[in-house]
Amino acid sequence: MTVREIKEKLKNADLKITPQRLAILEAIYKLNNHPTADNIIDYIKETHPSVAVGTVYKVLDALVENHLIKKVKTENNVTHYDGIIYNHHHLYCSESDRIEDYMDEELDELLEKYFSNKGIKNFNIEEIKLQINGRFKKRGGIKK
Amino acid sequence: MTVREIKEKLKNADLKITPQRLAILEAIYKLNNHPTADNIIDYIKETHPSVAVGTVYKVLDALVENHLIKKVKTENNVTHYDGIIYNHHHLYCSESDRIEDYMDEELDELLEKYFSNKGIKNFNIEEIKLQINGRFKKRGGIKK
């Protein structure tokens, strides 16, 4: 994701292009493992030491509202953010509090087929997201 | 859910039976729509006015850890608790901010079959939860 592309996204969303917004979006794309507001603040403090915490939250809210990023909820009550906006699923390990993306077109097709037959009464389905809870195996884990 | 059954559950989990724990579990079963810690505190304040906030959180943690209840994540960052511990899914409508339970054994079997064949590399699956986003149809909706 280039700076040019990020600017384009902001423009398309009718959001003014500011250094803070660029830095925050860049941080989200670089830290592509569902950073929290805190992770983002730490990251941009190095290049933009004077960015205020309140601003980061305001910018994140604006980005979410304009569909440039998404909020991701986990079992503990800290909001994570996700720069990938097309539909995908999440693997979540509560032991390490780690979230990874999981994409599976075959699964999506299976689910679509299942629900287009069956439906849910009194409900119009727009999007189906799986949260797959479990444990990452050692080999893919974070070294201590 | 009778008091007797609740006591049995606590016993099976090797948790001591205390008035606070009984009150909190009863509250969760009565307030069966995903109460928050705050909802639970309000509820039990009437019968047990001296229960401390810290105790409620400690009890809830112990119950979650011992699988007597579950945490539920929602859009705002407040933890909700759920007395239904067998696996179930959630229907969520962002327009009305309403969450409803969705249970579907056929679906669970389908998913189990799918993932037991396919697996996910470097990940041990413990639980699969769907969040189905969409809109409740008028007939089942909340009147404005």
Place this chain on the structure above:
DNA sequence: GTATGTGCAAACTTTTTGCACTTCG
């Protein structure tokens, strides 16, 4: 120029913690 965005600090909400005291088994 003006609407929009930012910095700052204070406050708010939810949750956690430590320790003395109490209770369950």
Place this chain on the structure above:
DNA sequence: CGAAGTGCAAAAAGTTTGCACATAC
């Protein structure tokens, strides 16, 4: 009796808010 649980109050953690100032367009 001893281990486990509770009450309390203080404080951590995460997030929101209001307002004066600054900036993008």
